Amino acid sequence: MILIERDKEITFLIDLLTECAHCRGRVATITGPTATGKTELVYAFSRRAVESGAIWLSATCSRTDQDVPFGVVSQLFHSAALPIDHSSRAARLIEDAAPESRSPSERPRESDRLRATQGLWSIVLELSKTNTVLITVDDIEYADSMSWQLLLNFVHRLKSANVLIVLTATEGSQDMDSHIEVDLMRHPHYERIALLPFSYQGVMKMTRELMGDAASVRFGPAFHGVSGGNPLLVRALMEDTGNAGGQAGELVVSEAFSRSVRALLYRSDPAMLTVAQGLAVLGDFALPSLLAELLDMPASNVKQTLNRLEVIGIVDELRFRHPTARAAVLDDLEPHARQDMHRRAARLLHAEGAAATVVAEHLLGSARFREPWALAELREAAEQALTDDRHEFAVRCLKLALELCGDDPHRTLITTALARAEWRINPASASRNVDRLVVAARGDALSFQELDTLLRFLLWNGQHDEAARVLERLDALATEPGADEEAAWLDIVRHRLSCTHPPVLSRARAVAVTAPAAGATAWTAAGSGPHAQAATLLTGVLRDGPDADTLRTAERVLHSVSLDDANLETVESALFALVYSDRADLAAPWCDVMYSEAVQRRAPTWRATLASLRAVIALRQGDLVTAEEYARGALDILPPRSLGVLIGLPLAVLIRATTEMGKYEVAAHLLRQPIPDGILQTRFGLYYLQARAHYHLATSHSHAALSDFSTCGRLMRAWGLDTPTLVPWRHGAAAALLQMDQQDQARALLEEPYELPGGDSLRARGISRRLLAATSDLRQRAPLLREAIDMLQTAGDRLEMAYALVDLTHTLNELGEPNKARMIGYRADSVAGECRAEPLRQAVRHSTDGYENGAGESMNVLSDAEQRVASLAALGYTNREISRKIYITVSTVEQHLTRIYRKLNVKGRRDLPAQFSQMM
Numbered sequence: 001m002i003l004i005e006r007d008k009e010i011t012f013l014i015d016l017l018t019e020c021a022h023c024r025g026r027v028a029t030i031t032g033p034t035a036t037g038k039t040e041l042v043y044a045f046s047r048r049a050v051e052s053g054a055i056w057l058s059a060t061c062s063r064t065d066q067d068v069p070f071g072v073v074s075q076l077f078h079s080a081a082l083p084i085d086h087s088s089r090a091a092r093l094i095e096d097a098a099p100e101s102r103s104p105s106e107r108p109r110e111s112d113r114l115r116a117t118q119g120l121w122s123i124v125l126e127l128s129k130t131n132t133v134l135i136t137v138d139d140i141e142y143a144d145s146m147s148w149q150l151l152l153n154f155v156h157r158l159k160s161a162n163v164l165i166v167l168t169a170t171e172g173s174q175d176m177d178s179h180i181e182v183d184l185m186r187h188p189h190y191e192r193i194a195l196l197p198f199s200y201q202g203v204m205k206m207t208r209e210l211m212g213d214a215a216s217v218r219f220g221p222a223f224h225g226v227s228g229g230n231p232l233l234v235r236a237l238m239e240d241t242g243n244a245g246g247q248a249g250e251l252v253v254s255e256a257f258s259r260s261v262r263a264l265l266y267r268s269d270p271a272m273l274t275v276a277q278g279l280a281v282l283g284d285f286a287l288p289s290l291l292a293e294l295l296d297m298p299a300s301n302v303k304q305t306l307n308r309l310e311v312i313g314i315v316d317e318l319r320f321r322h323p324t325a326r327a328a329v330l331d332d333l334e335p336h337a338r339q340d341m342h343r344r345a346a347r348l349l350h351a352e353g354a355a356a357t358v359v360a361e362h363l364l365g366s367a368r369f370r371e372p373w374a375l376a377e378l379r380e381a382a383e384q385a386l387t388d389d390r391h392e393f394a395v396r397c398l399k400l401a402l403e404l405c406g407d408d409p410h411r412t413l414i415t416t417a418l419a420r421a422e423w424r425i426n427p428a429s430a431s432r433n434v435d436r437l438v439v440a441a442r443g444d445a446l447s448f449q450e451l452d453t454l455l456r457f458l459l460w461n462g463q464h465d466e467a468a469r470v471l472e473r474l475d476a477l478a479t480e481p482g483a484d485e486e487a488a489w490l491d492i493v494r495h496r497l498s499c500t501h502p503p504v505l506s507r508a509r510a511v512a513v514t515a516p517a518a519g520a521t522a523w524t525a526a527g528s529g530p531h532a533q534a535a536t537l538l539t540g541v542l543r544d545g546p547d548a549d550t551l552r553t554a555e556r557v558l559h560s561v562s563l564d565d566a567n568l569e570t571v572e573s574a575l576f577a578l579v580y581s582d583r584a585d586l587a588a589p590w591c592d593v594m595y596s597e598a599v600q601r602r603a604p605t606w607r608a609t610l611a612s613l614r615a616v617i618a619l620r621q622g623d624l625v626t627a628e629e630y631a632r633g634a635l636d637i638l639p640p641r642s643l644g645v646l647i648g649l650p651l652a653v654l655i656r657a658t659t660e661m662g663k664y665e666v667a668a669h670l671l672r673q674p675i676p677d678g679i680l681q682t683r684f685g686l687y688y689l690q691a692r693a694h695y696h697l698a699t700s701h702s703h704a705a706l707s708d709f710s711t712c713g714r715l716m717r718a719w720g721l722d723t724p725t726l727v728p729w730r731h732g733a734a735a736a737l738l739q740m741d742q743q744d745q746a747r748a749l750l751e752e753p754y755e756l757p758g759g760d761s762l763r764a765r766g767i768s769r770r771l772l773a774a775t776s777d778l779r780q781r782a783p784l785l786r787e788a789i790d791m792l793q794t795a796g797d798r799l800e801m802a803y804a805l806v807d808l809t810h811t812l813n814e815l816g817e818p819n820k821a822r823m824i825g826y827r828a829d830s831v832a833g834e835c836r837a838e839p840l841r842q843a844v845r846h847s848t849d850g851y852e853n854g855a856g857e858s859m860n861v862l863s864d865a866e867q868r869v870a871s872l873a874a875l876g877y878t879n880r881e882i883s884r885k886i887y888i889t890v891s892t893v894e895q896h897l898t899r900i901y902r903k904l905n906v907k908g909r910r911d912l913p914a915q916f917s918q919m920m
Contacts, residue, residue, distance in 0.1 A: 026189045028192070030166065030195060039138055049132070050134075055134065058079065058135075089119065124161075125163075133163045135154070135163065197227075198234070200229075203223050236257040257328075274297070285352075356377045391424050391425050395421045416450045424603050438466055446473075462645045534569075545757040553577075580725040582761050584797075611637065615631040618653075619653050619656060628653075631651070649687055655688075659691070660694075703740075709733040712729035722757075725758035774807070805824055820875065826871075827871045870904075872886070
């Protein structure tokens with residue numbers, strides 16, 4: 001290949017060759033930062049010279065041949081271009097000057113050397129009488145001294161000979177004998193050619209000639225930026241990008257580029273490779289002074305070598321031009337040498353006062369590094385890494401710190417931090433360190449803060465007996481003199497446990513939720529701290545029902561906290577408080593914000609927790625698709641073992657959502673999935689029992705459903721959490737009893753919730769009204785169901801509203817009002833369709849066969865708002881009642897009705913049902 005932008009150098013050498021043909025012997029050196037470019041240039045020129053009739057004698061020097069006398073000369077005169085008689089004469093002359101019996105260190109006799117020089121030169125002159133002779137020697141700095149002496153003698157004899165000698169050398173090489181170029185410069189016809197990288201235009205031209213115009217425009221600028229104009233690297237980038245197909249116009253930097261970087265460095269003098277390795281290890285802190293100290297090299301040599309690395313296109317302003325170049329250098333560094341270099345870098349950067357995370361990077365790369373300051377650097381680095389959401393790096397730092405730590409007090413502190421960091425990534429991976437903390441806790445070796453962290457892990461894993469013992473120890477520490485802040489925090493912990501893990505409180509000696517300690521300043525139950533506010537808020541909602549301040553307090557808490565390990569439970573409590581207050585519409589956007597932050601901060605455990613909460617919220621709204629999506633997402637983010645007792649939330653939502661969608665086989669498969677032993681001792685277990693019971697209801701296993709709902713009720717009463725806003729177990733049990741035709745017992749159950757906390761919940765009352773209708777006389781059902789629909793619509797639960805609409809459709813049919821039944825049936829089908837509740841849609845269609853072919857077409861000409869007004873008008877609601885129900889003015893209702901009558905071509909609201917009947 002002819003090198004683009006090397007034509008001018010080749011032309012210059014051809015001119016020298018022409019001058020030689022006119023009996024003007026010339027000598028030239030080609031210098032550059034690496035061997036590769038020079039070799040290619042000489043090869044390209046030599047091929048042209050041979051094509052023009054020149055005789056080419058070539059040799060390549062290497063470090064390994066430096067001690068072989070006449071090694072380079074032997075290569076020159078063993079060329080295939082030499083006639084056989086000339087080659088034989090040359091071999092005898094070289095053999096006489098350097099016989100095999102002589103040791104490599106023994107110099108040949110002067111007479112033998114002179115005889116060889118004269119004889120070999122004579123061969124060159126004989127050849128030059130008919131053709132120009134081209135002698136090329138690559139990497140002359142590695143030539144053995146005997147060969148160099150002979151070549152220098154040739155140079156002095158050139159004068160008018162038809163001979164051109166071209167030598168290449170690495171510019172600035174520390175292996176170069178300083179006398180070589182001095183000797184050459186004495187010759188009157190000496191020329192020096194310095195190779196430079198390709199210019200931007202040169203790279204564009206090279207890309208255009210080898211890849212085409214389109215590729216030149218697309219990739220040329222990037223090729224130049226990454227390669228610095230080095231043709232070897234440009235070709236490597238072409239290969240990588242070509243192999244990848246240049247997808248989407250993106251530059252690909254891969255294996256070919258890595259190989260070329262290594263080739264450039266290994267074919268240069270050793271100093272370039274060493275400095276490149278030091279640069280790769282130090283990274284952003286590779287200042288020349290630090291590099292010199294790291295590599296134990298003179299600063300001037302380091303600066304000179306850095307300049308050469310920049311010229312060859314690997315480095316730009318003390319940084320690798322591309323991360324792949326740095327990776328190639330690091331990957332090729334022998335493991336022990338790499339560890340040693342990291343060890344020295346750690347010492348240097350620690351002494352320089354670099355950030356702990358920077359020092360820790362090198363400590364991790366140096367394997368076991370025992371220095372007094374290493375432990376502190378690793379701990380500080382881990383803390384900063386967790387703040388920056390570099391969870392895996394924090395875990396690595398803490399694991400190394402644990403290996404280096406031999407002091408027991410420090411070990412528990414580091415073990416706690418490590419368990420916390422691992423828990424954020426995958427709670428199952430923290431289990432070994434949690435076990436270590438349990439052992440330490442039994443020996444009273446943990447502080448209050450460490451015990452609090454351990455308690456969270458134990459509760460997550462359902463280890464309730466151990467959690468109760470830790471709680472007792474926390475209580476003991478909180479009652480010590482001066483432990484006001486600990487006592488206040490323990491009160492918050494008890495509030496949380498009373499709502500989520502009530503049995504743990506009853507197993508511990510400290511059962512009751514106590515008042516905050518006097519004088520506590522950190523967190524108090526009545527104070528302004530978000531942890532305390534959220535804990536007492538959820539307790540209040542579940543035990544007493546929501547009040548006028550519930551929503552304001554929940555949103556204030558959510559506004560005031562950022563997402564982290566300590567605040568996750570606070571966020572969870574505030575969101576559940578909104579859900580249990582029938583404000584899932586407010587909880588959803590807050591949860592979306594928090595979930596997005598968890599995704600952005602790459603914290604799987606946070607993501608799984610918030611996805612589970614979002615699934616619960618979506619189910620409360622009757623959005624089965626979203627509920628299924630987030631529930632599956634939570635189960636995919638972490639394996640079941642890692643979710644601990646939290647698995648009760650997403651698993652329950654998924655079972656319930658698939659059941660309501662009619663995916664009974666999927667729900668049955670989910671119910672066969674093992675669950676943690678302790679899950680039914682938590683609030684999350686109530687959700688699981690409820691979901692399983694609804695599956696039994698849907699598949700007509702009434703007794704099994706009643707058993708699960710009754711178990712929910714027993715647990716909720718025992719825990720003091722008997723509120724229909726949590727799990728309306730009485731509604732479920734009543735539905736099971738209705739399936740068994742035990743209407744009186746069902747009605748008795750349904751009349752209880754009004755006496756309970758949260759009994760005035762619109763959602764709970766709406767569900768009760770729907771079920772009470774089933775226990776009532778036929779004439780009483782429609783008014784009850786209309787009330788239920790209004791309540792459930794206001795509460796925002798579209799699934800329960802769809803159930804009520806379906807029941808109303810059936811009731812109207814039984815009352816002999818098929819027209820109204822079809823109208824309500826269309827609305828029921830529409831709402832159930834939005835929920836993706838296929839069994840409900842089938843139920844309403846069986847009740848109103850054929851309605852969709854007429855009423856559906858008629859209703860489709862109406863807007864959503866007009867459909868709602870038409871449905872309510874057909875049910876007999878007045879304009880004022882309609883305005884109150886859908887929050888629009890009476891005037892707007894009248895305008896909607898006018899458009900409805902015109903679109904359906906009817907005279908008034910009395911004709912609406914008849915109109916639908918005529919169209920069916």
